[in-house]
Amino acid sequence: MxxxxxxxxxxxxxxxxxxxxxxxxxxxxxxxxxxxxxxxxxxxxxxxxxxxxxxxxxxxxxxxxxxxxxxxxxxxxxxxxxxxxxxxxxxxxxxxxxxxxxxxxxxxxxxxxxxxxxxxxxxxxxxxxxxxxxxxxxxxxxxxxxxxxxxxxxxxxWPHTFVVMDGVSAPLMAVAHFDSSKLNQLTSADMRAVGRAYAGWGFSQAFYREELYRELGYDTVTDFVAGFWENIFMTMDPHNVLTMLWTGQxxxxxxxxxxxxxxxxxxxxxxxxxxxxxxxxxxxxxxxxxxxxxxxxxxxxxxxxxxxxxxxxxxxxxxxxxxxxxxxxxxxxxxxxxx
Missing domain, CATH: 3.40.50.1820 (Alpha/Beta hydrolase fold, catalytic domain)
Structure with a gap:
C-alpha cells in the first residue's frame, strides 16, 4: 500500500x-x-x-x-x-x-x-x-x-456539463432498467458502454480528425475506443463511478x-x-x-x-x-x- x-x-x-x-x-x-x-x-x-x-x-x-x-x-x-x-x-x-x-x-x-x-x-x-x-x-x-x-x-x-455527465451514467442506469433497486446487480463488465459514452467528450473533434490517438499507440479510432476508453472504465467499480458522477453533477x-x-x-x-x-x-x-x-x-x-x-x-x-x-x-x- x-x-x-x-x-x-x-x-x-x-x-x-x-x-x-x-x-x-x-x-x-x-x-x-x-x-x-x-x-x-x-x-x-x-x-x-x-x-x-x-x-x-x-x-x-x-x-x-x-x-x-x-x-x-x-x-x-x-x-x-x-x-x-x-x-x-x-x-x-x-x-x-x-x-x-x-x-x-x-x-x-x-x-x-x-x-x-x-x-x-x-x-x-x-x-x-x-x-x-x-x-x-x-x-x-x-x-x-x-x-x-x-x-x-x-x-x-454548468447545465451542459450536467447533461454530459448524465449521458455517461445513462448506460449503467439502462442496465438496471432505470430502477435504482436493481443497481446492485451491476458489474465491471457493464462499464464498457460507459467508456464509449465518454469517448466523444474527453478529446476534441480535431484530436480525432488529426488522428492524434496514434501518438497514444492506437492505429484506428475503433482500436482507440476499445483499448483506451473501454479499458479505463472497465477497471472501475460501477457503484464507485455512479457515486463520483453524482458528486460531479x-x-x-x-x-x-x-x-x-x-x-x-x-x-x-x-x-x-x-x-x-x-x-x-x-x-x-x-x-x-x-x-x-x-x-x-x-x-x-x-x-x-x-x-x-x-x-x-x-x-x-x-x-x-x-x-x-x-x-x-x-x-x-x-x-x-x-x-
Missing part, C-alpha cells in the same frame, strides 16, 4: 446522512517545513487515484518535493477513500450516501488541520473534478488558501451554508491568487465557463491551454500541454501573496 489512511470517524454529510467510520486515503510527497507554510493540496479527479497525479510531482517540476509538502487526498468514491466498494453494509454498493464536493473539501480540511496542524496553504490545484475542489477550497477557506490553479475544472457544473462552490447558492458571491469571495487553465477545446468544462468565473475572482488570471487535446489537455499525456501547465504553476508559486 503506497498511501496512508486518515480515519474521520462517523461523518455527517451535507445530505444529513451519517457515514460511519469514514476515512480518506492520501499520499504525501516531500517534507513539511518548520513554518508549515510550504503546503500544496492536490486532490484527485473523477476516476483517478493519487498515482495519476504524480506526473506533476518531482524534482525540478512545479510540484517539487524538495521545496514543498504535497498532499494528494483521494476523492470519496474513488475506491481508496470511503467508497461504495469498500464500505460495509448498510452503506455498500448502491446504498452509499450522496457526497458533495463540499463534503470532500471539508474532510480534506480536517486531514490538513488535525493530522498536520497546517493553517496556511500555498496552493491548491487539480484537474477536472480536482479543479472543482481547488475552487471549493478557495471559496470555503479564503483566508487559508494563498493560490489556486484549477485545470480543466469549473467552479460549478451536483458540484457548485456556492451550494452550502456560507453562500446559500449565490454563485457570483462565492467566486468574489476567493482571495487566493488564481491561475485558471481550461483546455481551449474542452467540450464540457468549457473555456467560456471558466472565463466567466475568472472575471469574478478578484486575483485571477485566465490562461487557456491552447490545445486540441480537449479535456485531456490537463491530464499529463501531451508534452506541449504539460510544459504550459508546469510553467504556469511555477509562475504562480513564485508570486508573492503578501499584499
Amino acid at each position: 503506497d498511501y496512508e489512511i486518515f480515519d474521520l470517524g462517523d461523518v455527517t454529510l451535507q445530505s444529513g446522512v451519517t457515514l460511519p467510520s469514514a476515512f480518506l486515503a492520501y499520499k504525501t510527497y516531500g517534507r513539511l517545513n518548520e513554518k508549515k507554510d510550504n503546503v500544496i493540496i492536490y486532490p484527485t479527479a473523477f476516476g483517478d487515484q493519487h498515482v495519476q497525479n504524480e506526473w506533476l510531482i518531482g524534482n525540478g517540476m512545479a510540484l517539487d518535493p524538495e521545496k514543498y509538502f504535497i498532499i494528494v487526498p483521494n476523492l470519496l468514491g474513488n475506491g481508496l477513500s470511503s467508497s461504495p466498494s469498500n464500505t460495509p453494509p448498510p452503506f455498500d454498493r448502491a446504498n452509499f450516501p450522496r457526497v458533495t464536493i463540499y463534503d470532500n473539501v471539508q474532510l480534506q480540511y480536517r486531514l490538513v488541520t488535525e493530522k498536520f496542524g497546517i493553517q496556511k496553504i500555498a496552493l491548491v490545484l487539480g484537474w477536472s473534478m480536482g479543479g472543482i475542489q481547488a475552487f471549493q477550497w478557495g471559496a470555503s477557506y479564503p483566508d487559508m488558501v494563498e493560490r489556486i490553479a484549477p485545470i480543466a475544472g469549473v467552479a460549478k457544473t 451536483f458540484a457548485d462552490i456556492s451550494a452550502n451554508p456560507s453562500y446559500n447558492g449565490d454563485f457570483d458571491k462565492a467566486l468574489r469571495s476567493i482571495k487566493a491568487l488564481a491561475c485558471i487553465m481550461p483546455g481551449s477545446t474542452d467540450l464540457f468544462c468549457t473555456a467560456d465557463d471558466n472565463e466567466y468565473e475568472a472575471k469574478l475572482i478578484p486575483n485571477a488570471v485566465f490562461s487557456p491551454i491552447e490545445s486540441i487535446w480537449g479535456h485531456f489537455a490537463g491530464r499529463g499525456i501531451n508534452s506541449a500541454d504539460n510544459t504550459f501547465i508546469v510553467d504556469n504553476l511555477k509562475r504562480l508559486l513564485a508570486l508573492s501573496t503578501k499584499g
Whole structure:
C-alpha cells in the first residue's frame, strides 16, 4: 500500500446522512517545513487515484518535493477513500450516501488541520473534478488558501456539463432498467458502454480528425475506443463511478451554508491568487465557463491551454500541454501573496 489512511470517524454529510467510520486515503510527497507554510493540496479527479497525479510531482517540476509538502487526498468514491466498494453494509454498493464536493473539501480540511496542524496553504490545484475542489477550497477557506490553479475544472457544473455527465451514467442506469433497486446487480463488465459514452467528450473533434490517438499507440479510432476508453472504465467499480458522477453533477462552490447558492458571491469571495487553465477545446468544462468565473475572482488570471487535446489537455499525456501547465504553476508559486 503506497498511501496512508486518515480515519474521520462517523461523518455527517451535507445530505444529513451519517457515514460511519469514514476515512480518506492520501499520499504525501516531500517534507513539511518548520513554518508549515510550504503546503500544496492536490486532490484527485473523477476516476483517478493519487498515482495519476504524480506526473506533476518531482524534482525540478512545479510540484517539487524538495521545496514543498504535497498532499494528494483521494476523492470519496474513488475506491481508496470511503467508497461504495469498500464500505460495509448498510452503506455498500448502491446504498452509499450522496457526497458533495463540499463534503470532500471539508474532510480534506480536517486531514490538513488535525493530522498536520497546517493553517496556511500555498496552493491548491487539480484537474477536472480536482479543479472543482481547488475552487471549493478557495471559496470555503479564503483566508487559508494563498493560490489556486484549477485545470480543466469549473467552479460549478454548468447545465451542459450536467447533461454530459448524465449521458455517461445513462448506460449503467439502462442496465438496471432505470430502477435504482436493481443497481446492485451491476458489474465491471457493464462499464464498457460507459467508456464509449465518454469517448466523444474527453478529446476534441480535431484530436480525432488529426488522428492524434496514434501518438497514444492506437492505429484506428475503433482500436482507440476499445483499448483506451473501454479499458479505463472497465477497471472501475460501477457503484464507485455512479457515486463520483453524482458528486460531479451536483458540484457548485456556492451550494452550502456560507453562500446559500449565490454563485457570483462565492467566486468574489476567493482571495487566493488564481491561475485558471481550461483546455481551449474542452467540450464540457468549457473555456467560456471558466472565463466567466475568472472575471469574478478578484486575483485571477485566465490562461487557456491552447490545445486540441480537449479535456485531456490537463491530464499529463501531451508534452506541449504539460510544459504550459508546469510553467504556469511555477509562475504562480513564485508570486508573492503578501499584499
